[in-house]
Amino acid sequence: MSLSSSLISELQQICGENGVMTSEVDRQNYSYDAAVLEPTIPAAVVRPNSKESIGKVISLCNDSGTPVTVRGAGTNLSGGTIPNKNGIVLLTNRMNRIIELNETDMYVRVEPGVVTADLAAQVAAKGLFYPPDPGSQAVSTIGGNVAENAGGLRGFKYGVTKDYVMAVEFFDALGRKVTSGSKTVKCVTGYNLAGLMTASEGTLGVFSEITLKLIPPPAASKAMMAVYDSVETATQTVAAIIADRIVPCTLEFMDNFTINAVEDFANVGLPRDAKALLLIEVDGHPAQVAEDGERIEQICKKLGARAIQVARNDAEKDKVWEARRAALSALARLKPTLVLEDATVPRSQIPAMVSAIEKLALKYDIPIGTFGHAGDGNLHPTLLTDRRDVAHWERVENCVADLFDAALSLGGTLSGEHGIGIAKAGFMKNEVGQSSIDFCRTMKAAIDPNNILNPGKIIGQ
Amino acid sequence: MSELNKLSKSLKEIENQLTDCMKCGMCQAVCPVFKQTGNEGDVARGKIFLLERLAEEMLTDAKGAKTRIEKCLMCGTCAANCPSGVKILEIFLKARAALTEYIGLSPVKRLIFRGMLKHPERMDALVDTAARFQNLGTSKADPNQGTRCSKLLSGVIGNRHFLPLAKTPFHKTYPSLNIPAGHSGLKVAFFPGCVTDKMNPEIGKAVLKVFKHHGVGVFMPKGQACCGIPALASGERNTFDTLLAHNAALFAEESFDYLITPCATCTATIKEIWPMMSEKDSIEKFRAGQWAPKTMDISQFLVDVLQVAPAQKSYAGSHSIEFAGDTVTYHDPCHLAKSLKIKSQPRDLIRANAACTFVEMAEADTCCGNGGSFNLQNYDLSKQIGMEKRQNILASGAGTVATACPACMMQIRDVLSQNHDGVKVKHVIEIYADTIKD
Ligand SMILES: Cc1cc2nc3c(=O)[nH]c(=O)nc-3n(C[C@H](O)[C@H](O)[C@H](O)COP(=O)(O)OP(=O)(O)OC[C@H]3O[C@@H](n4cnc5c(N)ncnc54)[C@H](O)[C@@H]3O)c2cc1C
Ligand code: SF4
Ligand code: SF4
Numbered sequence: 020m021s022l023s024s025s026l027i028s029e030l031q032q033i034c035g036e037n038g039v040m041t042s043e044v045d046r047q048n049y050s051y052d053a054a055v056l057e058p059t060i061p062a063a064v065v066r067p068n069s070k071e072s073i074g075k076v077i078s079l080c081n082d083s084g085t086p087v088t089v090r091g092a093g094t095n096l097s098g099g100t101i102p103n104k105n106g107i108v109l110l111t112n113r114m115n116r117i118i119e120l121n122e123t124d125m126y127v128r129v130e131p132g133v134v135t136a137d138l139a140a141q142v143a144a145k146g147l148f149y150p151p152d153p154g155s156q157a158v159s160t161i162g163g164n165v166a167e168n169a170g171g172l173r174g175f176k177y178g179v180t181k182d183y184v185m186a187v188e189f190f191d192a193l194g195r196k197v198t199s200g201s202k203t204v205k206c207v208t209g210y211n212l213a214g215l216m217t218a219s220e221g222t223l224g225v226f227s228e229i230t231l232k233l234i235p236p237p238a239a240s241k242a243m244m245a246v247y248d249s250v251e252t253a254t255q256t257v258a259a260i261i262a263d264r265i266v267p268c269t270l271e272f273m274d275n276f277t278i279n280a281v282e283d284f285a286n287v288g289l290p291r292d293a294k295a296l297l298l299i300e301v302d303g304h305p306a307q308v309a310e311d312g313e314r315i316e317q318i319c320k321k322l323g324a325r326a327i328q329v330a331r332n333d334a335e336k337d338k339v340w341e342a343r344r345a346a347l348s349a350l351a352r353l354k355p356t357l358v359l360e361d362a363t364v365p366r367s368q369i370p371a372m373v374s375a376i377e378k379l380a381l382k383y384d385i386p387i388g389t390f391g392h393a394g395d396g397n398l399h400p401t402l403l404t405d406r407r408d409v410a411h412w413e414r415v416e417n418c419v420a421d422l423f424d425a426a427l428s429l430g431g432t433l434s435g436e437h438g439i440g441i442a443k444a445g446f447m448k449n450e451v452g453q454s455s456i457d458f459c460r461t462m463k464a465a466i467d468p469n470n471i472l473n474p475g476k477i478i479g480q
Numbered sequence: 481m482s483e484l485n486k487l488s489k490s491l492k493e494i495e496n497q498l499t500d501c502m503k504c505g506m507c508q509a510v511c512p513v514f515k516q517t518g519n520e521g522d523v524a525r526g527k528i529f530l531l532e533r534l535a536e537e538m539l540t541d542a543k544g545a546k547t548r549i550e551k552c553l554m555c556g557t558c559a560a561n562c563p564s565g566v567k568i569l570e571i572f573l574k575a576r577a578a579l580t581e582y583i584g585l586s587p588v589k590r591l592i593f594r595g596m597l598k599h600p601e602r603m604d605a606l607v608d609t610a611a612r613f614q615n616l617g618t619s620k621a622d623p624n625q626g627t628r629c630s631k632l633l634s635g636v637i638g639n640r641h642f643l644p645l646a647k648t649p650f651h652k653t654y655p656s657l658n659i660p661a662g663h664s665g666l667k668v669a670f671f672p673g674c675v676t677d678k679m680n681p682e683i684g685k686a687v688l689k690v691f692k693h694h695g696v697g698v699f700m701p702k703g704q705a706c707c708g709i710p711a712l713a714s715g716e717r718n719t720f721d722t723l724l725a726h727n728a729a730l731f732a733e734e735s736f737d738y739l740i741t742p743c744a745t746c747t748a749t750i751k752e753i754w755p756m757m758s759e760k761d762s763i764e765k766f767r768a769g770q771w772a773p774k775t776m777d778i779s780q781f782l783v784d785v786l787q788v789a790p791a792q793k794s795y796a797g798s799h800s801i802e803f804a805g806d807t808v809t810y811h812d813p814c815h816l817a818k819s820l821k822i823k824s825q826p827r828d829l830i831r832a833n834a835a836c837t838f839v840e841m842a843e844a845d846t847c848c849g850n851g852g853s854f855n856l857q858n859y860d861l862s863k864q865i866g867m868e869k870r871q872n873i874l875a876s877g878a879g880t881v882a883t884a885c886p887a888c889m890m891q892i893r894d895v896l897s898q899n900h901d902g903v904k905v906k907h908v909i910e911i912y913a914d915t916i917k918d
Contacts, residue, residue, distance in 0.1 A: 040519075044544035047533055048520040053503050058529075066518075093520070094505040112518045136509075157509035348563035355499040357564075407499065 061102035078194025091160030097440030131162025148236035150177035168218035170436040175394030189224035192467035240302035253295035270394030284349035354403035362426035363435030397435035507558035553851030555814035580715025622897035641897035650681035656702035662695025673743035675886035686913035701730035744813035744885035790831035800835030809878035812845035813885035841876035850891035
């Protein structure tokens with residue numbers, strides 16, 4: 020630990036005795052996140068309880084050149100909350116208040132530490148809808164969601180977190196409060212800093228308040244499962260649905276490996292011999308739901324679905340989604356270490372991407388289960404491994420690099436929703452080119468001259 | 481470092497289980513302790529990480545880690561919700577044993593576990609004496625609950641409201657039993673458990689009344705000891721081993737169809753932890769393994785085996801006196817709901833009493849905050865968690881809260897008594913037994 024005792028005591032003055040943790044055990048406990056990466060132990064963990072104290076903490080850190088890594092729930096999969104040595108972790112979970120839920124104008128103002136599912140529930144209780152639903156929503160925070168631009172199952176129709184951010188308030192690297200955006204539906208006052216800050220992963224500022232758009236909930240919905248004997252026809256169906264101008268709220272894909280893992284684990288009655296499944300849900304006005312549902316059924320049949328099960332009630336709908344929800348758990352139980360990748364391609368390229376993944380699984384002899392958001396081209400090839408097995412782990416690293424290459428060569432991107440962090444910082448250049456990285460570095464250097472805000476993330480050192 | 485090396489070696493046993501944790505953090509959503517403190521070290525992910533670091537000799541403060549790992553209700557909620565299926569409770573129990581072996585037991589715990597708990601006769605004698613003198617220095621706290629509190633002892637027990645020790649413990653009234661099977665054709669071994677024995681003998685009596693009514697034979701050997709979980713949870717494996725050997729020898733004397741307890745914690749311990757934690761190849765391991773499938777909570781036995789069903793509305797045979805006209809809600813003990821997945825049977829048992837109305841409370845299956853020794857070491861936190869339970873109990877509007885674990889009853893009684901709430905605290909078996917004529 021290398022923070023001076025005077026700095027510690029100043030932090031304590033700002034956040035209170037209990038708001039600053041310096042014991043070895045506490046520091047160790049904030050050295051990792053959900054990414055499979057080496058931990059780094061911070062010098063201290065601070066838990067501000069007010070906006071003002073966030074500003075004061077940052078300004079102190081700026082003056083002393085102490086790196087600051089903000090942490091919501093630490094569920095990101097890219098090492099975004101692995102702190103810097105001699106740096107501090109700034110924990111937001113004491114700032115978890117909903118400041119204003121405005122039903123008339125349909126927005127909500129929250130502190131960054133509000134848990135996503137809690138927000139969604141409170142909003143639903145008022146008859147409104149906050150759609151972004153990352154798989155981690157039971158624990159992830161809004162601050163983390165915005166900083167990662169998190170997506171979810173409903174991304175296809177409802178978009179991702181950025182589509183709901185109306186305004187942000189954050190503290191910059193000098194500890195100054197900055198605001199951008201408005202409670203109005205339209206706002207073009209000045210630079211779109213809310214846009215810049217979304218997916219900035221704590222490298223440009225620390226959110227202290229976020230205003231999110233709310234929408235009316237859909238009146239009806241319908242879910243179904245289509246079973247395929249070939250990956251090709253399943254993925255062609257995805258393209259055909261989109262080409263037919265239908266927008267399901269959810270359109271999920273699951274490969275044979277995942278189907279069998281789910282069956283072994285949850286026994287939900289999936290066809291083990293199916294090569295792929297599509298799990299589809301449409302929502303909206305009841306008449307439209309009925310029509311879209313029927314058209315999708317027809318498309319599925321036309322393109323060769325072996326069977327289509329339409330859920331007739333909530334219980335059956337739940338069963339459809341139980342299979343999808345169980346996917347990660349089922350795969351997680353097969354091997355000690357699970358590398359959940361996130362490469363994303365244009366939707367028309369999904370067949371090519373799925374077959375590239377299958378080839379890589381063979382080439383590196385690594386079990387890979389693929390499931391994910393086919394509707395938005397965001398697949399989650401999940402590599403099963405044991406990080407203690409050095410040789411296997413090395414193959415995994417090479418395979419992941421090849422996966423990224425495959426996605427990029429298909430016109431895709433490194434990350435659809437999990438972010439860059441430190442896990443993918445080294446691959447950035449392949450996607451955006453050196454000049455783009457230089458641009459970002461110049462910008463970061465101007466905004467954060469002492470490089471204290473989550474240094475090393477996204478754009479490297 | 482060489483000392484740490486020893487610890488690291490003894491943690492090797494669980495190292496494989498540790499790597500199953502993928503650090504997804506989903507356990508944060510359900511952990512009652514984390515909900516209060518928001519500290520990563522209080523949730524499964526953080527504790528598992530600390531154990532990994534100890535095993536890798538990357539963490540020097542073993543004492544600090546032990547404190548974190550013990551700040552846990554052992555409620556199993558995290559395990560029930562973990563996508564990776566990490567054997568969290570097994571890891572924690574084994575880790576606590578390894579850490580205690582390394583760091584040692586506090587003098588107080590040494591006295592309690594090695595000096596008392598380990599010797600059932602000594603324990604009984606001590607409790608007897610305590611029961612006679614307990615009114616000295618304690619005063620009535622809440623007449624509704626029958627609880628007392630103690631200014632004199634507040635340094636030791638805080639402002640807890642507790643039920644006084646029973647004047648006559650269950651084992652004094654029924655030192656042993658060996659009743660042959662009646663019309664059910666079944667004979668069960670009965671393990672009342674410490675709290676029933678020493679504080680709530682009426683639960684034991686209700687169980688016997690129900691057995692008699694259903695023609696169930698009962699084998700209850702003399703001199704039963706504690707199931708061992710308090711010792712094991714404190715890392716005192718040696719006392720646990722002794723208690724298990726003692727009980728295993730007693731119950732081996734007679735054959736039986738089922739082993740029944742009215743205590744969720746005892747049931748889970750006998751069913752899961754006895755086989756898990758007994759010495760490899762020992763006779764105890766063999767017996768525990770044989771008994772595990774036969775071990776049942778009383779409500780599961782009544783509903784699943786004896787087919788006791790919710791009463792029809794018109795059910796005329798109800799002799800219920802105590803609960804007539806009452807509304808009853810139910811709190812799921814963690815050891816039943818999370819570890820053993822027993823949820824419907826206790827509710828069915830309450831519904832079997834046609835004279836009262838069952839109402840569901842919100843968050844019925846969240847932990848009451850007792851957690852055994854957790855309550856002793858972290859009373860304030862325990863009470864905060866208990867107060868949330870209290871809110872839900874009150875909001876249900878019930879006149880009685882029933883549960884299936886005497887330890888939960890202690891905790892719930894404390895939080896209700898603190899506020900003089902007047903809601904009765906009962907065991908589900910008491911509600912069912914009330915329908916049966918003496
Ligand atoms: C099981 C599982 C399922 C997942 N499913 C999805 C999914 O479906 N979709 C998806 O998009 N992601 C998913 N994720 C990834 C992760 O949950 C998301 O990235 C989520 O948004 C992270 O939120 P968090 O609160 O945990 O943030 P953290 O992990 O704590 O932080 C994430 C990043 O945000 C920064 N940050 C946090 N708070 C602030 C703040 N107040 N100001 C500035 N920066 C901040 C951090 O510095 C870090 O760089 C999943 C993860 C897991 C483990
Ligand atoms: S839920 Fe399970 S796998 Fe995930 S962090 Fe907690 S213990 Fe580990
Ligand atoms: S056992 Fe209960 S208290 Fe302990 S970590 Fe798990 S959920 Fe939290």
